[in-house]
Amino acid sequence: MPSLNSSLPLAGVRVLDLSRVLAGPWCGMVLADMGAEVIKVEHPERGDDTRDWGLRVGKTETAYFNSVNRNKRSVTLDLQTPEGQQIARDLARQCDVVIQNFKFGGIDKLGLGYEQLKKDQPGLIYLSITGYDTSGPEAARPGYDLVVQGEAGLMAINGEKTQPPLKFGVAVVDLFTGMYSAQAVLAALYQREKTGTGRHIEMALFDCGLMITAYYGLEALLMNDDPPRYGNEHPSIVPYGVFDAEDGPLVITVGNNRQFSRFCTEVIERPDLAADERFTTNLGRGTNRVALMVEVNLELGRRKRELLLTRLAAAGIPCGEVLGLLEALQSKRAADAGLVTKQPHPVAGTVDVLAPPYRFDGERLPVRSAPPVLGEGNHEVLKSLLGMSDEKLAALKTSGVL
16 A cells, blocks of 8 residues: 555545445545545455455456445454454554444444444544434334335436336445545544544435435425426426437537527527527426427437537537447546546456546546455554554464454
8 A cells, every 4th residue: 555645635544444335335435535544344255245246357356346445455354253343443443434334233233333432532433324314213224225216216206207217327325325424524524623522423325315306306395296207308407408319319408598599590400499489488498398399309310410519519508429338438538537547456467447536736636556355454454553463463364353
């Protein structure tokens, strides 16, 4: 692991990541990207569950695991053993932040709950991620992204109106919970600088899932009904969405009335639509959406995508191609931004790792290390933080604790 870079915002902060799968590890990765030293604790044999999900990379990693564990160290501990629990407690004493997403009550049985750890560390920032409110009747229910997508109404607002409820393409509840959690940890760290005291942060998947319904959620309450689904169209702005040119799809976002006038006259050459009283305001276009879109779709379908993109750009209307995922990752735009990196790997030679999205003072925060091989940090971390000897480490390995 490279030495700490004092220019990184969280340099000097140490995190013990006891979480697994996605929401907790995503939070840990955000903190790691910002410079924190994140120690990921995993089972000695199987590691994080996601080491067995999706496409294999090397011997112990997968693309899924790698997407959420860059810039971390991996330490293997069997937390079902007294020795493993004690080592975890010893590591926690060396850390500023602990992240855990064990089933309700499970972490306390291991002696690693907040009330147990804060006795020795009043300044500890402790993050618990659960499925549901820990003070409510569903506290013991396990949390799963797809279940919460259904229960929070997210599937009901996704997809075309002619389709049944549809999940999002990625685990949005887990990802947003991880981001919300990282924000809370940063706030607690900031407060600790002023007060010296720690906090116990509790984040629930259902809470975060409901929050990301955003304006759809408030419209449902206002209407006292489910809002209609618009698929690739915008619920409030017309025309705004994904459209089919003669040779492929593109995104067009006509954001105001002036843009609509230019769209009609300069892009699809239909000044009559701009002059039509039904369409002169966005509210009118929304009310008469069906009639307008018949004409717009007809005109767009007669023209090549490149021509439309050129005209749209000249008219100052935001637009873009609809690319495949591989196309997007391999695009010049992604390359110019340095968003896909190649990192050394002890088995695969190199491995693709996405770069952090954060820029500070014009510089993107770096990928300091690739997602770790299972247990790669055992010796260095346990020696440097806990002073373990080679003999002790070997004995723990033989006994199955490591």
